[in-house]
Amino acid sequence: MIDVAVIAFAQMPNVRAETVRNEVEMLMPVIADVRAKAGLTQADIGFTCSGSTDYLSGQAFSFVSTLDGVAPWPPIQESHVEMDGAWALYEAWVKLQLGDVETALVYCYSKSAPGPLHEVLSRQLDPYHVAPLWPDAISLAALQARMLVEAGKATEADFAEVASRSRRNALTNPNAQLAWDTAVADLLAEPCLVDPLRRSDCPPITDGACAVILASGDRARALRQRPAWIRGIDHRIEPMALGLRDLTVSHSTRTAAERAGVGNAPVDVAELHAPFAPQELILRESLGLADHANVNPSGGPLAANPVMVAGLTRIGEVAQRIMDGTATRGVAHATSGPCLQQNLVAVLEGED
Amino acid sequence: MSDDPVVLSAPLIIEYPFSRTTGPVIGAFLTGLREKVLLGIKGSDGTVIVPPTEYDSFTGDDLTELVEVGPGGEVLTWAWVREPMAKHPLSHPFAWALVKPDGADVGFLQVVDAGSPEAMATGMRVRPRWAAEREGSIHDLACWEPDV
Structure with missing residues (x-):
């Protein structure tokens, strides 16, 4: 290599x-x-x-x-x-x-x-059975979020914690679009947009x-x-039909992470392309970073989610921290498709 | 030659001017909908997949054994849409759901017309509502309604 x-x-x-x-x-x-x-x-x-x-x-x-x-x-x-x-x-x-x-x-x-972004994104779905119904990305993510809650893997308060922390982190990112400091309890008091997701659980x-x-x-x-240095990089995809996947886990992320070597050494920083708050929890679990303290210090895609850009931005944000010397080993992740269908994982390292 | 300037013009229509044949598996499913029949297909491990796929997503094997499923089904997960978007199938609040027809092992994305989120629950029974005029498309299955 x-x-x-x-x-x-x-x-x-x-x-x-x-x-x-x-x-x-x-x-x-x-x-x-x-x-x-x-x-x-x-x-x-x-x-x-x-x-x-x-x-x-x-x-x-x-x-x-x-x-x-x-x-x-x-x-x-x-x-x-x-x-x-x-x-x-x-x-x-x-x-x-x-x-x-x-x-x-x-x-x-x-x-x-x-x-109309939601209409455009629906064109990537199955052209015979799904795209004719014009489902929007928020609704598809909400189906996944409910499965996560009903499987006992997360709560709506967990979603709000991701939403709150991401926008708070974004306060120090001059390139962020959404940055604010609102407590979890205040976010939970907001009505649902597409139950069980609130507006704050969704990307801009x-x-x-x-x-x-x-x-x-x-x-x-x-x-x-x-x-x-890119020490490992791998990408994997899951079936197109939502019904064929367990939406509460990300097998493709787990496989890509294993092949990229995420677990071979400690991780200083991770930037995860989780457009919806519940998806950060799924990705953390699949990457072996469930309790990691430094995920999406930039604010991640909840602070800015340009289509076709937010994934490479994750790699750039990790690389910048390594080039600056503020991190030594980081994980960057990018996703594509509905409900984390396709995932790319890269491990980046500095050398002393 | 006339001295008058000639301005040429032509219409510009953005379109995909081709049609696809749906083949022996997807075609059979869509034809079934026209007759108010739901079809699935047996996967490599015997799992019944709805809508039927031409190949097994995990083994790549060709699949050919179509089986009738439904008509009733079960909700595996759902999301309540408070404000439908312009192109959504219903103009009043509804649920997206993964619906698993009886006899199938997986769910597929459908609409449940339940009136209110209080009428929705994971595991609830639903029955199909067929379109009055059916032409062999996913729209023949207009939506599902609570089977109470």
């Missing part, structure tokens, strides 16, 4: 609606920032990979026009996934394993504000973008004093 590290991370401050700038204009400052942090120009970058979705922009191959944000001239080696940027990072990691390039730029973006709708630069081996050591 070729050692690969995150050597730079940049993100756009998350907002409810980016009404003025288009996607290219959103990305350009982020790309410029991440390149400057790595000390690289596009000519120095061996591979570029992005994550986004045509379903939000309403245009086929919309990522091609967004490449203008990179200024791809002379021609570059480039790829794209219709997925969260965390999976674009996975593709770039595989590309770096081939050894013919030593650096990669990974970026992702989305504007959810222009369209967010427009955002972020970018990461990867480098391999000695190139990473030359560019960054303390790279965040």
Whole structure:
């Protein structure tokens, strides 16, 4: 295996609606920032990979026009996934394993504000049996939340604890969209939105973008004093039909965590892509981090949840803490699909 | 050539101009709905899966043994929608639920028209409400109602 590290991370401050700038204009400052942090120009970058979705922009191959944000001239080696940027990072990691390039730029973006996000997200569901009913993501997460409660694995107060802590953590994150300090008891006093979920258990709708630069081996050591080495990375998926899964556990996360080596050594920090509060509890259990003290110090997706961006942001937030020297070993997680259907787990480490 | 400027125009219609055949398994399920019959399929381990799938999600085996299930069923979990969204199947408050038809081993996502959340409970019995006009789609099964 070729050692690969995150050597730079940049993100756009998350907002409810980016009404003025288009996607290219959103990305350009982020790309410029991440390149400057790595000390690289596009000519120095061996591979570029992005994550986004045509379903939000309403245009086929919309990522091609967004490449203008990179200024791809002379021609570059480039790829794209219709997925969260965390999976674009996975593709770039595989590309770096081939050894013919030593650096990669990974970026992702989305504007959810222009369209009805809940209707758009329902298009990823089974096209014959489920999508025609137009179920929204909040309702699907609520089905999962009730199963968790009725299995005796969590209470609505546990959900509120996640919601309260996440937004309190976000008070120290200048890029967060939602940050406040409200006690658990006050959250529990609020009415349900879709029983048993309250509004505070749900993520905000967010427009955002972020970018990461990867480098391999000695190139990473030359560019960054303390790279965040990717010691393990794996992703797994579960069946499409909700009825075929036990929604109170995440088998795919558990398998990915085992293969990424999460349990091989202590973890300083974890950033988990749990869009709904109950899902953090499921992920903690599956990752072996049930009682961990430092989960989502950024506020996580409950503080900002840009589609196709929130997963790569988790990797970036962990990597940044390792590059800063405030953490030595961290776990980052990204999810996709309804009720944690697909999950990616990465273990990042600094070396002294 | 006329001196008048010619402005060309053409309609732009965004569409997916193709149709899919539903095949021997999904097609059989949808045809069954038209006849008010619910079909499942036996998985590799004998588990009865509804709606039927063409392959076993865990072993990858081809599945072919269709079995009739229902008509009654049981609620495995539910979520109460206080304010339905524009495209939801019902315009008044309702429950999404995973409904397990009698004779099946798994549930599938359906709507229960129960009136109020107090009328909902995990484990409750429900019966299907069929659409008056059925054409072989999931909408033929309009929703489920409490079987009391």
